[in-house]
Amino acid sequence: MSPKKVRTCVLYVRISLRTDESVSIARQIEAGEAYATARGWKVVGIFKDEGVSATHNKPEDRAGWRALLDSSTRFDAVVVWKVDRLARRVIDFLNANESVKAKGAGIVAVEDPIDMTTAQGEAFAIMLAVFGQMESAAMRDRQRAARNYLLRVGRYPGGVPLYGYRSVPNPDGAGYLLVHDEERIGYVREMVRRTLAGLSIYSTMQWLEEVGAPTSKGSEKWRYATVERIIRHPLLAGMVPHNPGNTTSKVRGDDVVRDEDGLPVVDESLAIMPVSQWRAMQAKLAEPSRAQRTPVALRRKNSGLLSGLMWCAEHAEPVRMWRASLGTKDRPRLAYQCRECHQSFSTPDDLVIAEFLTQRGDVLHLNMVEEVVEGGSVQLQEASVRLAELGREVVNATPERAVEIVAEMTRLKEVQEEARHQPPQVQYVPVGGETRTFAEDWEAAQTDEERRLILGHALDRVLVRRGRQGDKGDALRLARLTFDWLPAGQVSEPSDAELAAWGATVTG
Template sequence: MTQRAAVLYARISVSTEESVSVQRQIASARKYASARGWRVVGEFIDDGVSATHNKPEHRPGWRSLLGSPVPFDAVVVWKVDRLARRVIDFLHADETLQARGAAIVCVEQSIDMTTGEGRAFAQMLAVFGEMEASAISSRITAARAHLISQGRIPGGLQPYGWRSVPNPDGPGYVRGQDPERIEWVRGMAERVLRGDTVYSIQTWLNTVGAPAPRGRQPGRSWGYSSVDILMRNPVLAGMFPVNSRNARGREGPQVRRGEDGHPIVAADGIVTVEQYRTILHALTHKAHHSAGSKKSRRTTSPLLALLVTCRTCERLMYRCRNVGKPSLFCRHCGQMVTMLPLADYVVRRLVNERGSQRMYRRTLDVPNDPGAARKLADIDHALRATALALTEDRTEADTRSLSEEVARLKRARLAARKQAGAEAVERMVYVGTVQQVWNLCVDDDQRHEVLAGQIATLMVSKAVADGQFHSSRVELTWSANRKPVVPEAISVGPIHRRMRELHPWISLREASRLAGSSESVIKGGIKRGQITQRKVHRAHPSLERASVIAFLRDRRPIDC
């Protein structure tokens, strides 16, 4: 009989005396597997990870378990709630394991997921686990609200410039100003209110040697994001920030409010509520000069500029630098994502999913008939004269005759316009595939234009517990346009040489580009009769390509 292989999984969010540590969970699971004669082929742990806020597939330990190359038949956990606190998460995890040919086994609850009864019992336990998690969350929320209503803090680190001090009126701690740092915060707020940019405030802090925020390594200076996030914190006005969810389930910067609906304001603020709103407006609205750093935008790649949207608040994310790394930043909720792994993921999907799609370039077919243009001008002159004659007092027969003449001239004008090219026909000419055009891009500006024509929506969700980039954070949908256009800045000559010969006429600007000099050189060739020019509407090319090439051939070799 073949010995069954098993892997052990343990998880805990916070280690307390009442909790079962991951070591005890692993020991119990190992003893359970040994009693049944199973061979343990792996142990996976998620320590300090909440099951309520993190799905199994978002936990590093569980992802390592699923990605293990070693085959196994069972996953041994201490209890169902160690795997998931929500029924839907438990079902997804069970479905993933079933696809791999494995089942979940619980030590304390004696669950055998290989039978229908055991599966139903496990689902019932998952329901109770979700109810327990919801009850715990409600109790914690109520306790936090009670502490804040009494002016106490529920725990956690305080923002730069504030600290936790013993409550003089009873148990617990309250928030108070840090005398060593509060003046620096006051100086930042005053500078934002008078119109200084965040970058200038960052430079000022580093120049005068202001104390760095807690948690920064010794010698590390102030960063742009540190200043920006601190100036957005409602604690500046003495309010208590919370991260509760609204009715639509999206997170956002909110403040604790009283029964009357107004924010709860303590006496440790450094600005008024109105001044705080002025600061927030200056940092949030793109039109305001304080809203961003030109230097941070200039030193980051434009590849994903104005293409990424924050999934939490559905607003655009803008370029910045976070600890020296090019990143994208949401000015509303503070979400940040490193640009390099996100760009690599998007480009990889573009090449794999859209690389074979055909791309096109717009061209205008303009007939070569200069005489038609002169004929059109004569018809317009006759039509204006006839219309003016209709306004004079005439007999009924003369009026009818002039009306017929107007109709005839209009028909003639329509035919002349088509012949002269005033209504040029637009054609979409095949250039190459997305992969070929992408390989011809010489910089990120050109690559950005290609991506902008391919992407319909690109949304990024907040990071999971480990703070790393995962593809599950990205929601990418492609454009439904079946004939994407190649940006004009990209030269497609290496793909499609005959694209340069599609039309025998070129504009003065294009001729100047071929010459590599100013337009005066081309105008001199026209004046001397060395370049053929036709009389057409100024919106259409008027210089004969062959004559321009002949004029420039002696000057330098050109690629036509």
């Protein structure tokens, strides 16, 4: 096959990180233009993909490469700086080459001695792409091994630390260590406490602004997304994100660094909560009905203190009562009214609060109890989480990666079997980690949102029945109400032995 007569060409340039100056877009263009000039070719177009990984994005999935193929401009060659600028996998390179050949052109590289306009050059390019894929895989393995080694010896692998943490020189050798930022970690602990107590991300953002907490980047205001990112970060449980790179949707990977059994590597010195409690918090944040997901609605300041708690008992099944304004225009009064039978109950707040404090004021506030598991149960839970992740990944995995996944799943199954023979230990922990009663938490509450949450932890609902005409005293009004209390204000009532063990833990 004789060489194709080349008169015109286009340049294709790509870079994964815009800050990588060694292979910057400008340097690739400069090299490509110099190459074209040396061969007497005219450059008729330049196509770019910036901030795009060739490992995680096929050429046909990149905007710049698609624009090149869709261009109406005629050209005889596509000039790339090196083969790996175009593709890291052999199959991707071959597919890209076929697409270029369909336009009557060939691929040439500045730094690699390939010229796809000849049969010999095409064969050599395929071999070069094979070796490039092997080197890319080896590079990933080296990077993963290096990162895991740094974490196993307690070293910081790099990157911008999470708010509340900072990197410091390693006193025992080279590199850096990650430690708590004592000036900010207290704010992070309070973010976690508020989230575990059921407060919304939006209200936590407002609290940070009210107390004047410094922002991570020195801006004047806190952003909802910033607060959410902090309380969702696995470092709160001592786990370090693996960050395998951008996916096709340009979202950073959310896996964490794991040991040889596939279980998370946990640094207890960095954790401010157990892994199981962190996962429980993430599950609550992910609930579709949770106010965390709808911050706009939380801006409303007129929600009643008893909203959602007052129910009309004059029906076969209780019906929720809604706030209403009764009385006259000059003397309105707040009431809750049934929309079906129109029964109403005026100004119930003080009456219900007084009964709540009488019945539950001295009870320990344990509503947000999370199961804190140790030993085998932690391994069992983490192994199950990882198996689910691997099961989703294997569907679209390459043959090589599929083999790795099967091996890891086999090890995790063995870990699960061992963990099943280790009994879990369960502890009951108070809301926010502090031992306080409902009355103490009520007194400390500063907003209606906090008060509504405390009531909701102790009280399921208040059933309202009709009274007799003229019943106006508090005792007669209270007789119309039936309180459905949650068991001791807890999700599940612990036994005497469990409470005794818990008491010994918090007092010790």
